[in-house]
Ligand SMILES: Nc1ncnc2c1ncn2[C@@H]1O[C@H](COP(=O)(O)OP(=O)(O)O)[C@@H](O)[C@H]1O
């Protein structure tokens with residue numbers, strides 16, 4: 240009996256209208272085992288587990304709990320079966336207290352009223368199990384993401400779940416918080432809880448999982464042990480080998496294009512110096528909060544800085560002037576393309592023309608005909624998938640939006656392209672196209688500075704890697720000599736102010 244799965248998603252399919260998002264996938268979850276679901280963004284992982292969480296019912300196939308075919312029409316039914324789900328988007332109600340969130344739907348009663356004392360006692364007990372020491376009276380929305388996640392886990396545990404589903408729980412956690420979470424997961428595992436752990440971070444899988452189910456484009460690809468080597472997992476996940484996934488074609492580096500000397504903004508980054516040559520891709524790695532985005536924004540004139548110099552092709556750039564940076568050939572593709580990179584309501588054509596517009600706006604004229612012609616060329620070159628140049632950018636997929644932002648700089652003739660997390664939220668096909676664009680830019684004598692939190696991407700696409708830690712340059716590595724460990728150990732290093 241002991242090898243009977245707690246839960247089987249048995250040949251389940253989920254369609255939304257004409258679109259099949261999960262296609263005939265089977266997953267088994269056992270007591271005291273961690274089943275990893277691995278797949279690229281959009282592979283269908285969340286949709287798959289949502290069928291066990293009572294969010295969706297399968298279009299075909301069945302759900303088997305303890306050997307019995309079972310319907311899970313809603314979240315209450317899922318909880319009643321001992322399944323607790325921590326969704327990718329956190330579900331806490333910000334305005335309610337931590338205690339109310341933990342005990343939602345099962346608040347303790349006394350004489351027909353909520354027994355507040357008992358509620359806070361139970362909540363405190365639940366919070367203790369996850370090692371979170373916060374006041375259960377405070378509104379959940381006042382906690383940071385990591386703590387909200389721990390509250391969700393406390394809630395799941397207080398449900399005495401026998402099966403815990405965690406949908407990308409590490410996405411917004413720091414290294415330390417991830418270690419804490421993993422400790423908790425191991426403990427639950429040893430207590431016999433079965434788990435589904437969704438991730439696309441390969442390094443996490445071997446350390447946490449038992450078995451890995453790989454899905455791609457909604458379809459089951461393979462089930463393999465968690466000890467499977469990373470390159471093999473990558474190949475299964477994306478259907479391409481590493482070389483095909485990161486198609487960097489190195490160009491011999493030439494003259495320096497961008498030189499940054501002693502760049503400092505008090506309290507944000509300190510004494511940052513580096514050089515990027517024509518033909519080169521410089522990757523900038525580091526933990527969230529290391530100051531990477533702030534530095535590249537300062538270089539591109541988007542934000543001010545206190546001291547230091549930025550020089551492009553030998554000419555110093557004035558501080559904090561985007562227009563001047565653009566005119567000097569520096570283009571920034573920001574981290575949050577929706578907030579600052581793109582005008583979602585405007586057409587592809589207008590978005591592509593925007594950079595040229597910014598640098599030539601002082602003449603007070605817009606060359607409409609020239610803009611349309613350039614936009615057409617760039618859209619073709621970048622293979623932007625759209626109905627036409629007049630389509631709203633907001634209606635394009637993430638990958639195609641990103642190509643529009645890149646295309647804008649290419650059409651403006653930028654020499655130095657600064658890309659901040661260029662492939663976040665972009666599917667694998669479009670990712671490779673973005674990498675190919677980086678190759679084209681460097682082959683044409685341009686330079687690329689790429690900030691990225693995806694280590695495989697940094698390692699796979701950079702020629703040199705600059706690692707930042709706590710606002711300083713912790714080290715610069717030739718990509719050929721770097722691996723995940725050398726980069727991470729620099730990223731967590733305390734940089735001595737005097738030593739750099
Ligand atoms: N309610 C829905 N209606 C239509 N399409 C959906 C719906 N939910 C998800 N999808 C689509 O299904 C695909 C898989 O999504 P998801 O399960 O969230 O993937 P993952 O969690 O692996 O990133 C995506 O292309 C997404 O746009």
Ligand SMILES: [Mg+2]
Nearest residue numbers: 284285327406
């Ligand atoms: Mg998901």
